[in-house]
Amino acid sequence: MKLFEYEAKKILAGYGIPTPRGELAANSKQAREIASKLKFPLAVKAQVLVAGRGKAGGIVFANSVEEAEEVAGKLLGMQIKGMPVKSVWIEEKLNVKREIYFGITIDRFKRSYVAVASAFGGMEIEEVAQRKPESVIKILLSPQQGLRPYKARQIARRIGYAGDQLVALGRIFERLHSVCVDYDAELIEMNPLVETLDGKFVAADARIIIDDNALFRHPEFKKRLFEEESELSPQELEALKSDLAYVKLDGNIGVIGNGAGLVMATLDTIRYFGGKPANFLDVGGGAPSDKIAAALRIVLSDPNVEVLFINILGGITRCDEVARGILEAKKAVGLAKPMVIRLVGTNEEEGKRILTEAGIHVLESMEEAAKRVVEIQRQKR
């Protein structure tokens, strides 16, 4: 789950990491009130959960209360990369001497957290790694040691600081690590972390992605994601709530299957035969009939879906339950679109019998079924 900049900054500030003075506004009147309390020039920043917000015109500077009000009004009416701007963060613009990067993420191969730092911040760290690979410092953090103060100071030295500045920077790194651990971040970064003209360090932008699987430990964010605001589409959100995994794609063949790898391979096989999948939907293991029904509702809510391919290979998923789920859902949703079903595994015979009696044809081979669904979609045209 991605956090908004304002959420991330409030968390950082709570851990004693300096951030620019600022507040959140949901309308231009609020923006005016906030601006009148701050020191100019100000930065007015659209709160959206997409990358590349600056380049898309989502950050504008203002030199007066009137300007801040006007700019906020404009941003609040905007969409950035398809996401509506519902609030703006207004903060004091910093006097930048240097922009640096500091973040913590996961090294999958080393099975560990890794701290990443560079004296060159302000652009995406992947870009820094390409342009100035020698400037990127990576330090593995053991779960028992975490980021020790001495290690944090080493990092500060290696990106070019000494004395009081080194100590101050090390402390900021340590605190960010505490946030990372306490909030179950899978990615946390200050980019840029600004060195101001008077030699102080301030987190000018902050990004936190919380591990979705750890949301049970962070109910306040789970609530925001489920009930208030998220970067997910309504379908993706409904899927999440039903414990399904859904990703919308741009084709016309709706796909439902069990198991992430199998569904990905199903999409690939459809493409191999010249078809275009409309979505990824994994009902997961042991999918009972109400889950199948929810899956059908979500997939069919996409108007581009012309035909449906259900690919079930029962390990712990029982074919008879799937079959009943399909029939129940078909009734409930009023499914009129053609579908191809591939069903093998536990209780396969019973599942097939249920569907065949209802007049639905069932195939055994995934390849044949994929080929068949592509043919049906073509015939419809």
Next chain:
Amino acid sequence: MGIIVNRKTRAIVQGITGTQGSFHTKLMLDYGTKIVAGVTPGKGGTQIHGVPVYDTVEEAQEKHSADASIIFVPAPFAADAALEALDNKIKTVVIITEHIPIKDAITIMDCAKQAKATIIGPNTPGIITPKECKLGIMPAQIFKPGTVGIVSRSGTLTYEIAASLTRKNLGQSTCLGLGGDPITGLNFIDALKMFEKDRQTEAVVLIGEIGGNLEELAAEYIAKKNYSKPVVAFVAGRSAPPGKRMGHAGAIVTGKAGTAESKIEAFKSAGVKVAEKPGDVAELLGKLLRV
């Protein structure tokens, strides 16, 4: 023979009294796996399918000294269960549970390293050495003993491919699910090393998917070490858009990293045959083994 588990493996089931734990204990027993005890805190003294249940792994170990554990404990408590197994000298821990937080997984892996133990998973279908030992939730009837080692990041896709191998009379030495999470106990290179040492294994099938770079590292390893056994790979997720998690927590393309194309390219340049469709794996393998 085969890797990690065999007919001598003595296992406990943690979370044995839950729906999944109890259901799969029965199936594993039916397959012939030696399940010597179960653990569910608070349910000590009872029995599940004739298997004695204890409150703690410590007590189960005092009475049965198992060498493996399979965990069906819900995600919020799974890390504690894994650490309990490691603390009580269990050397192979299979974690079936999905949705374990990354932070917990990192702690488990760190402790396992110190205990010199092997973690399989999390979010894995488990491991099976056909006709010897099944520590997992896979449908047993699709496997048969043979010479092909399978290592995979996914569950049902593995069943799909294993079943097609079995239909072509290509039996398996061991089928190992690494797990669909970003942090797993074993990776492809670990499995390749074990399959190379295993005399029963003559070829390896590697089933990868988008996300991370474990496939690329495996390809590099195969090329560099001049891997001695033929390898066939399949990579799922050519149709996956960047930035979207495709079901598995670990299956995500970030920017340009972790794409199926990058992995397929890496395998091809390492001389590994890559199947276009899951059904093609058996054919490619048949050609390599000349059967």
